[in-house]
Amino acid sequence: MSKKVRVRFAPSPTGGLHLGGVRTVLYNYLFAKKHGGDFIVRIEDTDQSRYVPGAEEYIFDCLRWCGLEPDESVQHGGDFGPYRQSERKPLYRDYAEKLIAQGDAYYAFDTPAELEAMREQYKSDQNPAPQYDHTLRLRMRNSLTLSPEEVDRLLSAGTPHVIRILMPGTGMIGFTDMIRGEVSFDMSTVDDKVLLKADGMPTYHLAVVVDDHLMQISHAFRGEEWLPSAPVHVRLWEKLFGRAAMPEWAHLPLILGPNGKLSKRDGAKYGFPVFAMNWTDPKTGENVEGFRERGFLPEAFINLLALLGWNDGTEKELFSLEELVQAFSMERVHSSGAKFDYEKAKWFNHEWLLREPVQRLAFSVRSQFESLSSLSSLNSLKWEKIVALVRDRCHLLTDFVEQTRYFFEYPQEVDRAAIEPKWNAEKTSFFHELVTRYGSETEWQAAKLEELFKSLASERSIKPGELMLPLRIMLVGGKFGPGVFDIADILGKEETIQRIGLLTAQLSNN
């Protein structure tokens, strides 16, 4: 790579950051770091009507959570600012005017109502969505159809107008996509996109080209949904800065939900999150769940996203961010869309749950449910012991609640049905005696408790297997969890004895 690698992620602050967005960030980041380049975040807020307060901060919070810090942005500074397009507004008009002077763009005075009328008039079964293009532009009100004097008059009168690109009615235009290879378009099928809006703001089309140039972007990655407008951008590069200066493009495949492109509604509908973190729309109050709050570790989230559309060619699936930077290459990114599989996502998280150092995991889980008040009084060493004991059984951070709550409170539900049918007087007697022996035990430790339990069982000629499940139900409430004696160990003498006594009394009364 001859020039310095500079890539950018350019979100518009209109709402939550979804899966696909994060993956686009990730591939940008990995590519930049792999090649010793810079990762820039540019806020594309040229549509003021869609501006949502808080969305910008939210995006940066998501990136921080994922560990994908930009090198340059509104929050990080840099030599190519401002990094917010609304603050760059005065820049764009000159480029649009330059295109007009060259004959590659023109003023258009059509009002929204006139545009609507045009679409209505030319709509047909063959052409349900008429475009403002070479076939129609000469029937519209623009500097191509109006006399120069009239155009001047309208302009100096401050008449609202836009600037449109003039796409040739013939010829092909194409480029080499890093993922798809040669892609080409017949220019006659591309419409005259608006470049500069009536409010003086550029549209995405103009802004992306101007800013990528000014910010010296070397590689431009974006979602596949942008492919259809690529010919406009290539054309602008040709006419504004020369094709040689154009960044290399890569159009990333889409991440699909069960029914096509992932939308924020899919989360609620299919039971998995679509945003990185919880997002509440300040206007509607609508709340959309995030992966973070669902109990995903950022390491797992990054890992699973990376593997959705890319692999290193081996059978390795678990990668840390550092490993991804090492292994990543755009050549191995797929060209086809990938359907998101929540089950596999949970598996990734489970794997990371197991790899995480206990101390860190214990901390993450703890902050995940402050709600359990007894937790705050628990010393952290004991908590780490508990977390280490149950992590095998958890896929999400939130799973730890159900898997550990019996350590802190008497089980809410006790599965008596599991032991009641086979309960008898011998068992009642056994557990009465067990309470006595445990009560006088000074060395409260799992192995010792197991030994006492088994020797008593053999004295009474009862198979330990007959008694293990009852003990578990007494302590845990259900048929799950780590070894019973480990649980009793952690529960402590007093609590263990109390729980055994309580259920024994209940069962013997029936």
Added chain:
RNA sequence: GGCCCGUUCGUCUAAGGGCUAGGACACCACCCUUUCACGGUGGUGAUACGGGUUCGAAUCCCGUACGGGCUACCA
């Protein structure tokens, strides 16, 4: 409708002219485990279809079908 992109197990994918098409998730069975998991072993399961090119095609070409995206003074 037009334009563009895509198509290997249910899902994510490997194999970029040459082995019984490999792995992972999920599912099933067995083993381990005096619970539930973890783990281990095995199993079900795919090259969309039709034509070419070739000694040989999942792989290259064409067509069809299907899927997806775009078609705003939104990004």
